[in-house]
Amino acid sequence: MQISNSRTVSIKGHYPYCYDEKFKDALVLGPMTRYAKDLRLMMKILLGDKLTTQLKLNQRVDLNKLKVYFMEDNDSVIETRVDPAIKSGVRTAVKYLKANFQCQIIEHKFKEFQYVITACAKDVFSIKDLPNPLKGILSQVMRTQIWQWRLSNAFFGQSQYSPHLLNYQLLLKVFETLIPDHSQEVAALKKTVTEHLGENGILLYPTNVSSATKHNEFFFTASSASYAVLANSLGCPATNVPCGFDKNGMPIGIQVIASPNQDRLCLAVAEELEKCFGGWMPPK
Missing domain, CATH: 3.90.1300.10 (Amidase signature (AS) domain)
Incomplete structure (x- = not known):
């Protein structure tokens, strides 16, 4: 699997999307192939002739x-x-x-x-404006006791929210308030x-x-x-x-x-x- 550096392979059409410039650096795409020799070909297709030349993909290493x-x-x-x-x-x-x-x-x-x-x-x-499935009910969901109950239920498939989504929202709050x-x-x-x-x-x-x-x-x-x-x-x-x-x-x-x-x-x-x-x- 090849993940190219930021802003090389276009992310146009990707969902979710936001207009924070950091998002364009955080989300990077590249091909996944069974055999290594096919990665170069796939990269050239994704990049087009101009970027292929700029990145010297046709040059022998x-x-x-x-x-x-x-x-x-x-x-x-x-x-x-x-x-x-x-x-x-x-x-x-x-x-x-x-x-x-x-x-x-x-x-x-x-x-x-x-x-x-x-x-x-x-x-x-710190990326802003990412689509938020919990928008409008986030403050209620994130109250400590309610969050603990929802997360425990999510682990057993008894919640409308996945444990990953709830955990992401918790980490988001932690990093926003505690991490410089x-x-x-x-x-x-x-x-x-x-x-x-x-x-x-x-x-x-x-x-x-x-x-x-x-x-x-x-x-x-x-x-x-x-x-x-x-x-x-x-x-x-x-x-x-x-x-x-x-x-x-x-x-x-x-x-x-x-x-x-x-x-x-x-x-x-x-x-x-x-x-x-x-x-x-x-x-x-």
Whole structure:
């Protein structure tokens, strides 16, 4: 799956939609394909000739000149630990690239990643004018006792509101009232990451802390969303690469992140790592 950097692929016609400029940066789209080689073709179709040329998608990438940064986790004390199988996927990818190319391998800890979940979530929750299904009854729904009752009922399918919707409204209120603005921190982090990666660097990083969770388990691992939201919040392209299965037979993956407008690096590395991991395989 390729998620392009913000404002590259058009979101015209997407629902929901709002006119806050932050929304155009937060919602980014890209293709999902079974085989890595098809991502480049799909991206070119979505972008059109002009942007394809600007992003140099037709140019060959020399992986021997690549700088490969990697992190197995972000060392955050408030987040769920990354599954050992996913950490192993990061290490396997690094070993493969080191053995087959003369690229520069750099194990670098971006210390700021420890705080990504708070900073990036504040950025997302500050978007104005998003369609609100609870408009008009929100104050009643969010009263503490009523909210607790509604949320408990929602978990058992006995509410007209989903637990995710109610939880979102609660988090929205928390971030609005308790969490300070982090836009400067996000901007500084973007500057740090893009300066390190430049025009020929990529970061190998977990896509998530685990394989797909069961329904409503997200409430107990919500902090792990920082792995998925990182590239999105920084305006960077990212490509998820399947790297096998966990101990339960569920598919897992790692992501290839590059600087803004360096999508071609993500795509080239994804195509190469597909050879390493065997690419798409039917679920066990």
